[in-house]
Amino acid sequence: MSKQEMREEAERLIREAMAKKTVSIKQGDTRIETKCGKCGAINKVSAAPGQTRVEYHCKECGHKQKAM
Numbered sequence: 313m314s315k316q317e318m319r320e321e322a323e324r325l326i327r328e329a330m331a332k333k334t335v336s337i338k339q340g341d342t343r344i345e346t347k348c349g350k351c352g353a354i355n356k357v358s359a360a361p362g363q364t365r366v367e368y369h370c371k372e373c374g375h376k377q378k379a380m
Contacts, residue, residue: 341358342359343356343359344356344359345357348372350377351373351375353370353373355370355371355379357379365378366378
């Protein structure tokens with residue numbers, strides 16, 4: 313099966329599921345990977361839908377900051 317055929321099959325299955333109303337679509341939290349401004353560690357932060365800035369504490373040094 314080629315990529316184009318697989319893509320068409322997936323689109324067809326999605327259309328069928330939406331028509332049957334068996335699939336509910338909801339907006340989930342956004343995951344942000346951000347770097348600490350103090351120690352440089354990578355942190356993963358969750359942001360609720362509609363939120364632009366999220367406060368968090370660095371998991372390495374505990375520095376309080378905001379992610380965009």
